[in-house]
Amino acid sequence: MTHAESPSGARPGAAGVNGAEAAVAAQAAAAAGVDAYPRIVATLIRVTGDWALAEDCAQEASTVALERWPVDGVPANPGGWLMTVARNRAIDVLRRAAVERRKLHDLALLTPTDAPPEHDLVDDRLRLVFTCCHPALAFEARVALTLRTICGVPTADIARLLLVSESTMTRRLTRARARIAQAGIPYRVPSGPALAERLPGVLAVLYLLFTRGYVADGEPAFADEAVRLARLLDALMPGQSEVAALLALLLLQHSRRDARRDATGNLLTLERQDRGRWDRAAIAEGLAAIARVRHDGPYAWQARIAACHATALSADATDWPTIARAYDALADLRPSPVIALNRAVAHGYAYGPAAGLVLLAEARAGGGLDGYPVAVAVEADLVARQGDRPRAAGLFRAAAEAVGSAVERRALLDRADNLAR
């Protein structure tokens, strides 16, 4: 995924900058663009109230940087440079549209080259997150707006993620921006009890983004975006325990991204992964984030579970009793069929397959797992560990037939074949 269009107009190597320097400059332009994008969009939205204009101008600043920096060299303050270009572009557009003097005046006053007052911009980016994730917008619209406005992901990529055509996504984004204005959705971070009410909705958008990137056939770049956003949110709301917990959860899961598949792209379960390929830096960052968690919310428990896996030297050394207890707490806090299923898995490892099968039967009793192939695969695994290999192989095949992703299907069929041998 690109955050800025490719530097089609760039002339690397020109004007005395050599090829290597030009490449470094192009990289710097891309990195600064990614970093500065949400600040610029957020600030321009606050001043102009025009979402599409803000996005276009921020995007354009990145494109101009990719063209100019390889030629002119990287400016001393890349973020300020980008802000100035975006601001000037916005002034041009608004002048042509002959909008009120006040907006033009406010724009002209915007921080040109000096580093702008940090606290103001922090506010703007947070405002943007909370507006994009407002509950009065449909959930998919929140995800799309967040990706487009805060992450600067091109509409075509968002369309692919959310399984619609690009033109449909363009229409949806236009409608969502119009709705923000018409319905009177404020550009503001809620305060007091409203913040506690609204924060879970914001975190849900991030988590969905991450899982969409993380699933078998997903696009890993979206998981990267989710991690980046969680870091930003954590930096902007340092006292919020659940934000730290979500960041920890994402980092710890993400730390396994390079170890999750074998050479042919097959998904590997935790016990078959090469733990040497887990990202130690991500694990360390995740554990540090967990250390800041002060409240046992749903993400905190999930993060602790992920930490148990991340810190186990081998699959056999996994602290399953602790994981099982965390799932007990999670099942109390957020009862759901999937959590009940995972709880059965954890108890199966902690206290033996028979204990797991008892909880699996409980989890299935409500009917919430009917037609869910993962539940069948879990049963297959527990039955295999009880020693009934033929029955387990049959269950793995049944799960493989019902599963949607080709990668997962192959993994399940492999397990069936191994048992039948």
Place this chain on the structure above:
Amino acid sequence: MKYLMFVCSDSEPDTDPTELPDIHKWVAENDSRGRRLTGNVLAPTSAATTVRVRAGELLVSEGPFAETAEVIVGFDLLDCADLDEAIEVARTHPMAREGRLELRPFADLPD
């Protein structure tokens, strides 16, 4: 921003047994803060009359224009800073639990 808040009945009201908020207090509170401009309870839909003119002909019929289980039973005209404030006003209305509320902003078309 001005919002017309439709107060509607709902086939699945809240089952929470705690006492509903007092509507008179709600009116007094929001009137005094300038967030509610006016409002009223409507007579049942059996008293409704639908009026249309088609090709110059007046068509008058009995009843509401849509026969549904959920009907508009009242309205309030709100004047709020933004949607968040309007939602705060709506959430404390007793019908948020007994029924549902719909917040419709004025289109604010140019004169």
